[in-house]
Amino acid sequence: MTATKRFKALLATAVLGCSGLAQATIVEVTTNVGKFEINLYDESTPVTVQNFLNYVSSGRYDGTVIHRSEANFVIQGGGFVFDQALPLKATTTNPAIVNEPKWSNVRATIAMAKQANNPNSATNQWFINLRNNASNLDFQNNGFTVFGQISSTDMDVIDAIAGLPRYNFTGLSNVPLRNYTSSDRDDNKPLVLDNFVVVESVVVVDNRTNTISGLTLVPTTNTGGSGGSGGDSGSSGGSFGWLLLPLSLLALRRRRG
Structure with missing residues (x-):
């Protein structure tokens, strides 16, 4: 991180600490594949946004991994860490938040993951749209809340991950x-942290509150949302419930709870 960005991050952290309102416009995500x-x-x-920033300021996104990648659809992260062995370890979550389906799930947008058939269940997991998924994700589960966009010049990093x-x-x-290769998988070669796409840090680098001016991609209004009738239909292969937890891990957490 440059000295200028480090200064901005420290300044933004101070601002966040003095206010309950979301102040950040831009956050920088550093992964072992690249930054965006x-x-x-x-x-x-x-x-x-405030929910996302709460996880950022607490450092709970640092060290998480991109745990799922669906070709020409989404990549997903925010909820798990690799602790030397599988299964992945779920991180601590804050209470779920209300759904805010105002913007459309087009390419380069980031949205919150949630449980199937529960619109107000988003906690810490997010996904990035690799293509225009509006016809599907703007309607499923009362619409998935898009809360930001990836810089157009940084989508190369997202595409590299995908x-x-x-x-x-x-x-x-x-x-x-x-x-990691197919031969490694066939031989059940143990995984190490560097095999994963790791989110090393997420920091605020610009704390201005005007989120519309200067965007490289003008937000597209969600025409589905709470008024949509698409249910769980669409081209994603059925229910999108895995966008909160893989079902087997969700069941495991319930048994442990």
């Missing part, structure tokens, strides 16, 4: 991995 910036829609989706080989393990499917 997210412009947050703090004025139009304030509850969702282009990694994906593997299935017990309780997990389509996990993108680095420096």
Whole structure:
């Protein structure tokens, strides 16, 4: 991180600490594949942005992994860490938040994951749209809340993550991995942290509140949302419930609880 960005991050952290309102416009996400910036829609989706920033300021996104990648659809992260062995370990969550389906799920937008048939169930997990998924995700489960967009110049990093080989393990499917081959999977070679796409840090780098001016992608209004009637239909392969937890891990957490 440059000295200027480090200063902005410290300044923004101080601002957040003095106010209960969402102030950040841009956060920088550093992964072991590359960095990308997210412009947050703090004025139009304030509850969702504040929720996201609460996880950012607490450091709970640091060290999480991208645990699912669906080709030409989404990549998903925010909820799990790799603790030397599988299964992935779920991180602590805050209470679920209200759904704010104001913007459309087009390419380069980030949205909150949630449980199937429960619109107001988003906690810490998010996904990034790899293509225009509006006809599907704007209607499912009363619409998925888009709360920001990836800088257009940084989508190369997202596409690089989406282009990694994906593997299935017990309780997990389509996990993108680095420096890991099909032969390694056939031989059940143990995974190490560097095999995963790791979110090393998420920091605020610009705390201005005007989220509309200067955007490289003008937000597209969600025409589904609470008024949609699409239910769980669409091209995603049925229910989108896995966008909160893979079902096997959700069942495991319930048994442990």
